Amino acid sequence: MNAHTLPPTHTADATTAEEGLAIQEAQAKMDSAAATAVAMQNTLLTPRFYTTDFDELDAIDVTPVRADWDALIAEMVADPNKGHFRKNEDWDQVDWENMEPELRKEFIDFLISSCTAEFSGCVLYKEMKRRGANPDVTQLFQLMARDEARHAGFINDALREAGVAVNLGFLTNSKKYTYFRPKFIYYATYLSEKIGYARYITIFRHLEAHPEHRFHPIFKWFQEWCNDEFRHGEAFALLMKTDPKLTSGVNVLWIKFFLTAVFATMYVRDHQRPAFHEALGVDPDWYGHEVFTKTSAISTQVFPITLDIDNPRWTAGLKRLQKANADLAAATDKSGLGAFLGRMTARARAATAFAALYMIPAKKHRVPESPRMEPAY
Numbered sequence: 523m524n525a526h527t528l529p530p531t532h533t534a535d536a537t538t539a540e541e542g543l544a545i546q547e548a549q550a551k552m553d554s555a556a557a558t559a560v561a562m563q564n565t566l567l568t569p570r571f572y573t574t575d576f577d578e579l580d581a582i583d584v585t586p587v588r589a590d591w592d593a594l595i596a597e598m599v600a601d602p603n604k605g606h607f608r609k610n611e612d613w614d615q616v617d618w619e620n621m622e623p624e625l626r627k628e629f630i631d632f633l634i635s636s637c638t639a640e641f642s643g644c645v646l647y648k649e650m651k652r653r654g655a656n657p658d659v660t661q662l663f664q665l666m667a668r669d670e671a672r673h674a675g676f677i678n679d680a681l682r683e684a685g686v687a688v689n690l691g692f693l694t695n696s697k698k699y700t701y702f703r704p705k706f707i708y709y710a711t712y713l714s715e716k717i718g719y720a721r722y723i724t725i726f727r728h729l730e731a732h733p734e735h736r737f738h739p740i741f742k743w744f745q746e747w748c749n750d751e752f753r754h755g756e757a758f759a760l761l762m763k764t765d766p767k768l769t770s771g772v773n774v775l776w777i778k779f780f781l782t783a784v785f786a787t788m789y790v791r792d793h794q795r796p797a798f799h800e801a802l803g804v805d806p807d808w809y810g811h812e813v814f815t816k817t818s819a820i821s822t823q824v825f826p827i828t829l830d831i832d833n834p835r836w837t838a839g840l841k842r843l844q845k846a847n848a849d850l851a852a853a854t855d856k857s858g859l860g861a862f863l864g865r866m867t868a869r870a871r872a873a874t875a876f877a878a879l880y881m882i883p884a885k886k887h888r889v890p891e892s893p894r895m896e897p898a899y
């Protein structure tokens with residue numbers, strides 16, 4: 523039998539998102555209802571699925587950034603990570619049975635949330651490719667959907683070893699979709715790709731220096747992984763560059779809003795996983811600041827402002843937001859009038875803390891003519 527005529531059986535080898543999803547579908551028998559239920563959650567802190575005005579997106583003309591665009595697409599077509607996202611001899615045996623229960627719980631939660639976030643990108647990009655007619659735009663979204671399907675599939679492989687997995691087919695059909703105008707998709711998705719890069723590379727470099735903290739083999743894959751995310755972020759930087767209005771005038775206020783929301787969400791979510799960060803040997807405050815620093819530096823390629831993350835009001839505001847969120851979570855588990863009032867005040871405190879973060883004056887700078895950057899961390 524000629525192996526080349528057989529369809530791939532692993533998401534790492536899938537060359538389109540559709541192929542990757544079909545492979546996942548075939549494995550869905552083993553999926554756990556509990557993991558899927560977690561991935562179905564829609565709170566301010568959990569990854570969401572998005573939909574947008576696909577016609578407006580399809581109307582983008584990439585002519586103003588053509589040279590950078592073609593170079594980036596060529597890099598993605600060359601597919602440097604084909605076959606990478608699969609278990610190989612570097613995949614050490616994981617002792618899930620004897621993992622400390624708190625760590626196990628937080629780590630599984632981390633994997634489910636990462637898988638949902640990867641898959642959220644896959645769903646949005648795949649839909650854009652399906653609905654569009656613009657050859658530049660559809661080619662880009664097809665390539666990005668391919669990568670995200672591999673990423674989600676690989677995390678699901680890791681989860682399956684722990685006896686849980688997210689049913690991606692079910693999520694596609696059943697999870698609620700949030701509508702964002704295209705420009706909000708650009709800001710939010712650009713930032714989530716770039717912060718994804720910064721998060722993965724920061725953990726990878728830390729574990730390179732402290733391999734004794736690498737309690738799971740998946741972290742060995744983070745370097746190539748974050749390069750995919752970096753390229754996806756580059757694509758959104760170029761899309762934003764096609765229209766100067768997107769990064770000027772009143773839109774700068776929206777950019778500031780998304781920067782604040784994305785950073786604050788990461789901070790609060792990471793502080794919900796103390797055992798996970800302790801096992802990695804990472805202080806979540808240090809990690810947050812590292813990731814914000816890297817993401818800010820990268821975002822100067824296209825955004826005219828960065829947040830003043832070294833302002834003492836920034837850290838103080840994040841701490842207040844995190845505390846309000848922890849109190850809200852505690853009150854949510856209880857019933858009665860006291861818990862109800864507790865929830866109301868915690869929500870008000872969270873809103874006030876977020877507003878205070880947003881009000882910190884941003885730093886302005888000149889944006890370069892060509893946004894293209896290479897991963898440098």
Ligand SMILES: [Fe+2]
Pocket residue numbers: 640643669670673750751
């Ligand atoms: Fe990804």
Ligand SMILES: [Fe+2]
Pocket residue numbers: 643670715750751754
């Ligand atoms: Fe991505």
